[in-house]
Amino acid sequence: MSIWEYANPKKFLTTSERVLPVLWVLAGVLCAVGLIWGFFFTPDDYRQGASVKIMFVHVPAAFIAINAWFMMLVASLIWVIRRHHVSALAAKAAAPVGVVMTLIALITGALWGHQIWGTWWVWDPRLTSFLVLFLFYLGYIALWSAIEDPDTAADLTSILCLVGSVFAVLSRYAVLFWNQGLHQGASLSLDKEENVADAFSNPLYVCMAGFGFLFLVLVLYRTGTEIRARRIRALMMRERMDA
Amino acid sequence: MKALLLRDLKLALRAGGGFGLGLAFFLIVTVLVPFSVGPQSELLARIAPGVLWLGALLACLLSLDRLLALDWEDGTLDLMATSPLPLEAVVTIKALAHWITTSLPLVLAAPVLGILLNLPTAGFQWLVVSLLLGTPALSVIGTFGAALTVGLKRGGLLLSLLVLPLYVPTLIFGAEAARRGADGMSVETPLLMLAGISAATLALLPFASAAVLRVNLR
Numbered sequence: 001m002s003i004w005e006y007a008n009p010k011k012f013l014t015t016s017e018r019v020l021p022v023l024w025v026l027a028g029v030l031c032a033v034g035l036i037w038g039f040f041f042t043p044d045d046y047r048q049g050a051s052v053k054i055m056f057v058h059v060p061a062a063f064i065a066i067n068a069w070f071m072m073l074v075a076s077l078i079w080v081i082r083r084h085h086v087s088a089l090a091a092k093a094a095a096p097v098g099v100v101m102t103l104i105a106l107i108t109g110a111l112w113g114h115q116i117w118g119t120w121w122v123w124d125p126r127l128t129s130f131l132v133l134f135l136f137y138l139g140y141i142a143l144w145s146a147i148e149d150p151d152t153a154a155d156l157t158s159i160l161c162l163v164g165s166v167f168a169v170l171s172r173y174a175v176l177f178w179n180q181g182l183h184q185g186a187s188l189s190l191d192k193e194e195n196v197a198d199a200f201s202n203p204l205y206v207c208m209a210g211f212g213f214l215f216l217v218l219v220l221y222r223t224g225t226e227i228r229a230r231r232i233r234a235l236m237m238r239e240r241m242d243a
Numbered sequence: 244m245k246a247l248l249l250r251d252l253k254l255a256l257r258a259g260g261g262f263g264l265g266l267a268f269f270l271i272v273t274v275l276v277p278f279s280v281g282p283q284s285e286l287l288a289r290i291a292p293g294v295l296w297l298g299a300l301l302a303c304l305l306s307l308d309r310l311l312a313l314d315w316e317d318g319t320l321d322l323m324a325t326s327p328l329p330l331e332a333v334v335t336i337k338a339l340a341h342w343i344t345t346s347l348p349l350v351l352a353a354p355v356l357g358i359l360l361n362l363p364t365a366g367f368q369w370l371v372v373s374l375l376l377g378t379p380a381l382s383v384i385g386t387f388g389a390a391l392t393v394g395l396k397r398g399g400l401l402l403s404l405l406v407l408p409l410y411v412p413t414l415i416f417g418a419e420a421a422r423r424g425a426d427g428m429s430v431e432t433p434l435l436m437l438a439g440i441s442a443a444t445l446a447l448l449p450f451a452s453a454a455v456l457r458v459n460l461r
Binding site for chain 1: 455459
């Protein structure tokens with residue numbers, strides 16, 4: 001019994017079908033509890049008022065947005081090294097989820113920023129690197145959809161993911177340098193970890209766990225869809241050959 | 244390797260090679276900038292380093308889809324892949340040829356265009372130095388993008404979408420070095436970072452480009 005057994009698409013499908021309902025419930029309950037707790041049962045912040053509660057969507061979404069790319073990187077590595085098709089399809093399945101999470105983080109961030117900073121957007125290092133991450137997601141998804149042959153697409157996108165990861169990290173630190181060079185010490189970004197009090201952090205952790213399970217559910221579900229789509233493609237090709 | 248380099252240079256320089264298109268594009272972009280932001284010379288002087296860097300980057304991007312596509316269409320690339328020269332060397336030579344025919348003229352033209360944008364006198368040398376150090380990275384990264392999209396019909400737009408995010412660090416450090424030079428500040432840190440990016444991409448990225456090209460030639 002090793003983890004590589006799940007590289008067999010059939011084994012993956014049967015197992016994921018068994019665990020998916022449980023994960024759905026878990027994700028739903030955790031999200032609901034976390035969000036309701038966060039929205040209605042936490043005090044208003046003494047400085048930010050009720051708008052601090054955007055945090056309960058913003059932080060988990062950003063957390064997933066980064067980790068989705070990390071998961072794609074691991075899945076791409078597995079595809080490059082061991083050539084398990086499920087892994088390549090899981091990376092493909094994770095990308096749209098990741099891009100939506102990035103978008104949610106950017107939009108909620110803009111709403112929050114409009115309330116607290118008085119501006120929708122500022123070229124702060126953190127914001128800028130998230131925007132760059134968004135662009136990386138777009139390129140990755142566009143490359144997947146541009147290539148017809150599934151194996152070629154998997155190869156090219158996985159290498160793009162590896163190279164892109166290096167450049168994404170590089171951009172993260174380049175942006176840090178660039179902004180400090182521009183505005184001396186004008187750091188608008190609140191360091192969230194230090195500011196958050198216990199009353200906020202507990203529902204926040206629940207929300208993050210909920211978003212994590214939601215991501216897991218969506219990726220498993222979408223990977224299953226991709227496997228079935230691949231199977232349909234193979235069946236259709238076989239039929240055409242027989243005819 | 245030398246023969247391949249000479250062949251690429253000749254093909255680019257002779258008729259139909261599209262040599263000079265990038266230069267003309269660079270010129271036009273630079274000329275359009277005052278039309279879009281207004282002719283005040285202080286404003287132009289302030290944005291000149293960034294605009295020139297962005298213009299050079301876009302002109303470089305414009306010529307990327309020709310980098311491998313022509314050799315791909317007539318089967319030359321298949322021959323190169325089966326030749327004793329490793330594919331990693333082939334893509335490095337291709338990047339070098341691209342740098343000599345496209346990026347180097349841009350670097351040389353940049354000071355002239357700097358005059359049009361009222362670039363401060365102190366900025367000229369650092370603009371040229373930063374472009375000289377940064378454009379190799381642009382060519383190498385661009386070769387990777389060209390290798391990714393070589394098998395695609397109408398891959399040009401996709402190529403831009405893939406390559407431009409990869410250009411972000413190079414642009415940041417390059418434009419920062421040029422800007423600091425124009426403001427008379429110390430340019431050492433961004434220049435070193437820029438040189439580091441160029442050296443690292445030159446050393447590592449050809450392997451990725453060759454791997455991608457092998458997949459496409461399969």
